[in-house]
Amino acid sequence: MIKINHVFKSFGRNRVLNDICLEFKKNQAIALIGPNGSGKSTLIKIILGMVLPNQGFVAFDGAPIKGQSKYRQQIGYMPQMSRFPANMTVHQLFKMMKGLRKDVNKGDYDLHLYHAFEIEKMGNRRLEVLSGGMKQKVSAALAFLFDPKVMILDEPTAGLDPISNEILKEKLQKASLNDQLILISSHILNDLDEITSHVTYLMDGEVKFFKPLEQLKMETSENRLNRIIAQILKKENTHA
Amino acid sequence: MLKITKFIITDLFRNWILLLYTLFLLLATLGFFLLEGQGDKAILGVLNLTLLVVPMITVIFSTIYYYNMYEFIVLLMAQPLKRSTILASIYSGLGISFGLAIVMGLGLPLWFMHPAMVSIMVVGVALLLSWVFLGLAIFVGVWVRDKARGMGIALLFWVYFVLIFDGLVLLMMYNYSDYPIEKVVLFITFLNPVDLGRILVLMQTEAAALMGYSGALFRQFFSEWWGLSLSLFVLIIWALLPAALSFMRFRTKDL
Numbered sequence: 295m296i297k298i299n300h301v302f303k304s305f306g307r308n309r310v311l312n313d314i315c316l317e318f319k320k321n322q323a324i325a326l327i328g329p330n331g332s333g334k335s336t337l338i339k340i341i342l343g344m345v346l347p348n349q350g351f352v353a354f355d356g357a358p359i360k361g362q363s364k365y366r367q368q369i370g371y372m373p374q375m376s377r378f379p380a381n382m383t384v385h386q387l388f389k390m391m392k393g394l395r396k397d398v399n400k401g402d403y404d405l406h407l408y409h410a411f412e413i414e415k416m417g418n419r420r421l422e423v424l425s426g427g428m429k430q431k432v433s434a435a436l437a438f439l440f441d442p443k444v445m446i447l448d449e450p451t452a453g454l455d456p457i458s459n460e461i462l463k464e465k466l467q468k469a470s471l472n473d474q475l476i477l478i479s480s481h482i483l484n485d486l487d488e489i490t491s492h493v494t495y496l497m498d499g500e501v502k503f504f505k506p507l508e509q510l511k512m513e514t515s516e517n518r519l520n521r522i523i524a525q526i527l528k529k530e531n532t533h534a
Numbered sequence: 535m536l537k538i539t540k541f542i543i544t545d546l547f548r549n550w551i552l553l554l555y556t557l558f559l560l561l562a563t564l565g566f567f568l569l570e571g572q573g574d575k576a577i578l579g580v581l582n583l584t585l586l587v588v589p590m591i592t593v594i595f596s597t598i599y600y601y602n603m604y605e606f607i608v609l610l611m612a613q614p615l616k617r618s619t620i621l622a623s624i625y626s627g628l629g630i631s632f633g634l635a636i637v638m639g640l641g642l643p644l645w646f647m648h649p650a651m652v653s654i655m656v657v658g659v660a661l662l663l664s665w666v667f668l669g670l671a672i673f674v675g676v677w678v679r680d681k682a683r684g685m686g687i688a689l690l691f692w693v694y695f696v697l698i699f700d701g702l703v704l705l706m707m708y709n710y711s712d713y714p715i716e717k718v719v720l721f722i723t724f725l726n727p728v729d730l731g732r733i734l735v736l737m738q739t740e741a742a743a744l745m746g747y748s749g750a751l752f753r754q755f756f757s758e759w760w761g762l763s764l765s766l767f768v769l770i771i772w773a774l775l776p777a778a779l780s781f782m783r784f785r786t787k788d789l
Contacts, residue, residue: 371612
């Protein structure tokens with residue numbers, strides 16, 4: 295569904311992504327992990343067309359994304375940090391977003407998170423007075439609203455309280471069974487355990503590995519994702 | 535695009551700074567007319583205030599607003615929208631809001647106190663200057679990533695056009711006063727939208743008679759229709775050029 299073909303990106307002299315080749319298919323739930331500054335956010339932004347690669351290309355359903363915006367109809371994106379126009383209410387934000395997406399019929403809205411996070415209740419509050427976690431909830435509900443085929447989440451669980459965290463995880467699990475492709479970047483590996491089917495490990499702008507979780511479990515004979523990653527990194531270090 | 539523009543205008547009109555700005559212009563204009571009585575003197579007061587305050591508020595407010603909207607722009611970028619549409623919505627949202635502020639704050643009182651050609655000119659110049667400095671603000675926002683540096687550059691633009699430029703022109707006039715440089719000065723003013731606006735309005739008042747030989751030359755130039763339309767055209771270029779450059783940059787910018 296998403297094919298990343300020999301993508302290079304540098305900011306000034308600083309090389310962020312170095313020859314990234316990945317292919318994501320539907321029904322996969324991919325955990326994108328790696329240390330700070332390994333290029334996770336940049337890779338996500340390249341898929342969304344917000345950052346343009348120096349070399350290589352990204353194709354969505356076989357068509358290169360360069361110069362087009364239509365493929366983003368299929369993508370729901372929850373950014374790392376959300377900020378909205380200060381003086382508008384939550385309700386007005388949703389109204390505008392729905393207005394922007396005439397391609398989605400009214401009946402097709404996915405309002406599950408909207409209800410689960412009780413966004414209706416904060417509908418009349420100004421976006422400026424919402425706390426960080428509440429903004430994350432709004433942003434998650436917006437990402438799922440148009441029932442996208444691909445969900446991209448950048449550090450989604452960072453600001454959420456445990457209950458909301460569970461709601462979001464459940465929603466993501468359901469989505470991955472429902473022919474959707476999910477791409478999550480996160481540091482909190484415990485959160486990813488129950489969701490992911492594949493793990494991509496980025497380091498210094500390169501793909502260290504991209505493997506199914508099951509295979510990783512077999513290779514390392516560990517069960518938890520954080521143990522698996524620790525194992526692999528330890529092995530790397532002893533080899534080097 | 536219209537949806538986002540409407541959204542931004544609603545957001546701006548709930549912003550107390552923009553309301554305060556409108557109110558300030560309104561009260562100041564009324565104040566000048568009440569203090570100075572009717573006529574040119576009040577208009578000159580309004581003009582000087584407008585040339586100082588309108589560019590300043592527009593450039594500072596728009597730059598801050600653009601930087602504050604950054605995350606929202608990222609959110610919009612994830613929607614199936616073209617980059618140019620997103621920037622155009624922000625540009626037009628700010629442009630319409632500042633335009634309305636000028637019309638309500640300057641246009642309305644002038645319409646009641648002094649319905650004349652010169653008042654139309656003041657409002658027109660204020661509108662064009664708003665869009666010029668809005669364009670400069672967006673230009674800075676798009677080209678400069680760092681907020682603090684961007685604010686500094688935006689302020690520098692204002693200081694340059696309102697203060698430094700005049701100083702440079704005066705210096706030049708002083709040094710070359712033995713030569714017939716009126717024509718040159720005329721064309722140099724085209725390089726500064728604020729000066730251009732000032733002269734456009736001044737030439738509609740009696741004050742132009744006090745300006746001696748160069749005043750006469752200016753008056754001749756700016757009262758002929760082609761001179762007038764040329765200067766308006768140059769002001770419009772001033773409004774469009776930074777905006778066009780921002781659009782060009784925004785197309786390939788990494789957000």
